[in-house]
Amino acid sequence: MKRSHLPFGLERKWLLPLIGSSVSSLILLLIFTLGHGKASSRTDFSSLERISTVSDRNPPFHGDGLGLPKLPRFAYLISGSKGDVLRLKRLLQATYHPRNYYLLHLDLEASENERLELAKYVKSDAVLQEFNNVRVVGKANRITYKGPTMIACTLHAVAILLKLAKEWDWFINLSAEDYPLFSQDDLLHIFSYLPRELNFLEHTSNIGWKEHQRARPIIIDPGLYHSKKSGVFSAKEKRAVPSSFKVFIGSAWVVLTRSYLEYCVWGWDNLPRTLLMYYTNFMSSPEGYFHTVICNSKDYQNTTVNQDLHYIRWDNPPKQHPINLTSEHFDDMVQSGAPFARKFAKEDPVLDRIDQELLKRSEGRFTPGGWCTGTSLLGRDPCAIYGNPEVIKPTVNSKRLEKLMVKLLDPENFRSKQCK
Structure with missing residues (x-):
């Protein structure tokens, strides 16, 4: 399937490969029941190259080998306090895949001991050290x-992700209150x-009441210059x-392309920097900054899909x-x-149900995928033995995500909801 470049059009004929992906899933499942790959060699976070130690009897799943599209890479920011x-x-553990990159951030409310505990975990885990893609x-x-x-x-x-990881396609931000509903292989x-x-x-x-509670107030964030945490305060003037x-206003949870984020960081036409100054005094800036930049940019406004890919429930009226x-x-x-849902209370039983029924993940272990070549018999960890990250095993669950994407990208639905 040929990739389109900016500007691109989403025509009905483009949707056929996606609709047919379920057939590809079946073919792949049949292929990967024939054998498993061997253990991988060490890779580097700044250059996660294709690993070529898979047995000839079990070719990896990638666009070059089977005429299928090339697998993407995700760059995750997972943040907490x-x-x-x-x-x-x-x-x-629930979102991990060797192809991806992960940046973990505990804000200054967390203690140094907590940060050290998290860093020790990353350095001590054999899989994370092997693939070296978590910071x-x-x-x-x-x-x-x-x-x-x-x-x-x-x-x-x-x-940081742009500097350390040379190849990734989409950035995804998650908080400690989020959780995935699909395996990374499905994604x-x-x-x-x-x-x-x-x-x-x-x-x-159409920002409605948020004009008076978000756009017009001028707020000051002490966190920009003060060492102690406190809430924002508003100036008297509007x-x-x-x-x-x-x-533009929207959800703080996004799935954004590397190209667009390079534009936001480098700001070669100055729009991102101008809007960053505006949003310095804006209430709840994550709900508006990326949205306003992209919808005011001629290069990127036609690339938007009006969905944050999160399942979220609100009170009526919303609080x-x-x-x-x-x-x-x-x-x-x-x-x-x-693909994701929020928000969850700590250790809510529904998380265990998601692990068991959707992710097939055991406590304290990674969500299994095609890269895991071990066995789960007798309670063993299938990811204790690992192979080629290019090998994926999408499950029947992926059809639900496929259905959502087809709906979102239907030409009659897609364009009509862009930057309106």
């Missing part, structure tokens, strides 16, 4: 709820059929809604935070087709 070490470990931010950022320090932390993480499989220019972020210019650009998800919401989560 005080008391979140165990949650970050669990989320890393812990040592010099943590001060995060103020609702303040611009949150978007500053995200841009900092993006800059990699479906995203391999998508144009690499697509940016997933929920957005709208400001007018800008006339030189259009303000400041979404409700905690429990087993009561499990069936809805599954049927949504969303």
Whole structure:
């Protein structure tokens, strides 16, 4: 399948390979029941190259070998605060794949001992050391709820990932309150059929009541200059809604392309820097910065998919935070087709159910995939023996994500919801 380049058009004929991906899944499952790969060689975080130690009898799944599209790579920012070490470990294990890159961040509310505990885990785990694709931010950022320090932390993480990891396609930000609903094999499989220019972020210019509670107030975030954490405070004066650009509001959870994030960090036409200054005094800047930049950029405004790929439930009427998800919401989560969900209380039993029924993951272990060549018999860890990261085993669950993508990218639905 040929990749389109900016500007690109999503025509109906483009959807056929994605709709047919379920057939590919069946073929792959048949292929990979014939054997397993051998153990991999050590790779480097800055250059995760294809590992070529797989047996000739079991060719890896990738675009060059079977005429299938090349697998993408994801770059994850997984962030937390005080008391979140165990949650970050669990989320890393649930989302881990050797092809991807992971940056773990505990803000300054967490103690140095917590950061050290997280770093020791990364350094001591045999799999993480073998593939060397996980980093812990040592010099943590001060995060103020609702303040611009949150978007500053995200841009900092993006800059690190751009510097250390040469090849990745999409950036995904998750917090300790998030959890995946699909294995990475399923995610990699479906995203391999998508144009690499697509940016997933929920957005709208119809900001309604948020004009008076987000856009007009001028807030100051003490976290930008003060060592102690405190809430933001507002100036007495209000400001007018800008006339030189259009303000967009949306979800703080995004799946963004490397190309677009390079534009945000480097800002070669100055729009990202101009808007960053504006959002320095904007309430809840992560809900607007990336959205406003992309929808005011002629190069990227036609790449947006109006979905944050999260399953989230709100009270009616909505409150400041979404409700905690429990087993009561499990069936809805599954049927949504969303790759991720939030927010979850610590150690809620529904997380164990997701592990058992969706991820096939045991406690304290990585979500198994095609790269895991061991056996699960007698309670063994299938990922204790690992092979080629190019080998993936998408499951029947991937059809739900496929269905969501086909719906989102239907030409009659896709364009009509871009930057409106």
